[in-house]
Amino acid sequence: MMTTRRFLAKITAGFVAATMLAGSFTLPAMAAPKKEFKLAWSIYVGWMPWQYAAEQGIVKKWADKYGIKIDVVQFNDYVESVNQYTAGAFDAVTVTNMDALSIPAAGGVDSTAVIVGDFSNGNDAVMLKGKDKLADIKGQKVNLVEFSVSHYLLARALESVKMTEAKDIKVVSTSDADLVAAWSTPDVTAVVTWNPLVAEILKSPDAKKVFDSSQIPGEIIDLAVANSAVLKDNPNFGKALAGIWYETMALMSAKDAAGTAARTAMGKASGTDLAGYEAQLAATRMFYKADEALAFVRGPEPKATMKKVAGFLFDHGLLGNGAPSAEAVGIAFPDGSTYGDAKNVKFRFTDSFMAAAAEGKL
Structure with missing residues (x-):
């Protein structure tokens, strides 16, 4: 779906x-x-x-x-x-x-x-490949639907670890239709998206959820x-x-x-x-x-x-x-x-x- x-x-x-x-x-x-x-x-x-x-x-x-x-x-x-x-x-x-x-x-x-x-109380999430801490996102390219609530979730996640989009990561605008496939490529190491795509990506053994919308409830x-x-x-x-x-x-x-x-x-x-x-x-x-x-x-x-x-x-x-x-x-x-x-x-x-x-x- x-x-x-x-x-x-x-x-x-x-x-x-x-x-x-x-x-x-x-x-x-x-x-x-x-x-x-x-x-x-x-x-x-x-x-x-x-x-x-x-x-x-x-x-x-x-x-x-x-x-x-x-x-x-x-x-x-x-x-x-x-x-x-x-x-x-x-x-x-x-x-x-x-x-x-x-x-x-x-x-x-x-x-x-x-x-x-x-x-959303967990439907939206930040996921890293082979890393299990949000701080590990520093310096990475992050694939997401630009200007979506995923983008907002990323901004709030970065704020929680005293990082900013401008200084610490690079957003790569990616269609939701392409995110699961993109995850399987070696160049993609960080993704922010929503369910059911989150569930699909988390089926990968190297996928680690490091932040989700339950951490910003009501937003x-x-x-x-x-x-x-x-x-x-x-x-x-x-x-x-x-x-x-x-x-x-x-x-x-x-x-x-x-x-x-x-x-x-x-x-x-x-x-x-x-x-x-x-x-x-x-x-x-x-x-x-x-x-x-x-x-x-x-x-x-x-x-x-x-x-x-x-x-x-x-x-x-x-x-x-x-x-x-x-x-x-x-x-x-x-x-x-x-x-x-x-x-x-x-x-x-x-x-x-x-x-x-x-x-x-x-």
Whole structure:
């Protein structure tokens, strides 16, 4: 199986200009009440529930409750799904916290995280060939998908041993499709990637995992975000998304035949089997219950994480051309606080819809 969640597209002025000229660039003021909505998603362990919910009629059930229609559309290319959302072709998208900031938010599209679904808790890892200490990475070429969450994980790993990308290693941008094969070549001695590629590489006797995302818990977050103006004018869309999500969470987490069947179907749809899918779930902190997601999003972790993420993006030129600092784009949190430019808030964490789910008010 090839998970496609983890690429990070580098926003350029050309992309933004092209979409604006095409008339499809979504600005908050353009939103209006409507009845039909589209959510884009791509294959990843924490996003498979969207497809299952659509196939099982759960999406239709909740859309019907609110008198709307929701079309759940799969993309094989994660970057394209986020770009299409940014261009206004979709009302919502499954995306990581880092990409939500660097792509739509940095591109000027105000977005709100409706669902905080999970965070990586070991799914992403740094691996060395024949070396078992992270410090041994010094002086090596490191193969990874450049500007992805793997790149961010590497930066955080280096920070933990007082190294930097600029001084101590050299990044070699490599497609995820090529990483396993690259590992088998003598020239490749360090790789950063995500499951199931991590599991494949670790089958090699010379592969040693020296750092993983469980060491930076809560920093690689998987979300369902919606256009903020669309959400403001159509709150029933957000309510329906929350209803869909938590009904599916309850089903897939159940320790019964129905839960096993759901996880089996999600594994098969993502290109693996039940055992493979459950292995990925084991390295993912899923928020199966709304109150668990609420505790996380209302806690200190998202604020600290987004400050680190913004710093990484700024250092790599990913907050838009001409961004003066890591605080160029404002990020709002459920308690009303803001990181970055309070006059340019383009990414928001809300607890409204998850709270409604937790309180049985959907």
